[in-house]
Amino acid sequence: QQKVQQSPESLSVPEGGMASLNCTSSDRNFQYFWWYRQHSGEGPKALMSIFSDGDKKEGRFTAHLNKASLHVSLHIRDSQPSDSALYFCAVSLTGNTGKLIFGLGTTLQVQP
């Protein structure tokens, strides 16, 4: 069973629009939720992490965490064609092993 579930599988938004991605974990032993972005043919890059309930904003990206429901969302405002990529949600578990469990990803396409 996938411990980190993401939705939707794919998403298309117009340039300048808002993209919203969702993620739920089935494991309460997490410390942080992470959002990573991967452009085709490249390694993933961390966008942001969140561990407290509420919102965390970094530029055009806002993450919202609800710990009770183990749900995190990522909102990208003023989407740009360069935002087109595969977005992964990941959870890091307690302990010092650096273990990250990734979801299956959401493919975002921003239409110019």
Add this chain to the structure above:
Amino acid sequence: AQTIHQWPVAEIKAVGSPLSLGCTIKGKSSPNLYWYWQATGGTLQQLFYSITVGQVESVVQLNLSASRPKDDQFILSTEKLLLSHSGFYLCAWSGDWGGAQDTQYFGPGTRLLVL
């Protein structure tokens, strides 16, 4: 600034042949190092992690092994490749604690095709 380099960029190998992939991190002493595998268009699966030279922990058994011969080097290998080993191999590093709060920085990856 830290840089991470992976080699080779891509490989085409025959089933049953050996494999060695490498990763080097510059500009960071005593990094925590990780190997990940990604099927084409799929999710990332952590394979190994290492917090110090000579010490490697296995996360998932995929008939692969890893070694850390130097502080800045991480090697992934196998003596016999399987078709299922095809995919994208990514090396990553993180900072001092290797804890849940540390960002993992990924390298550019090695694409492997096993025929």
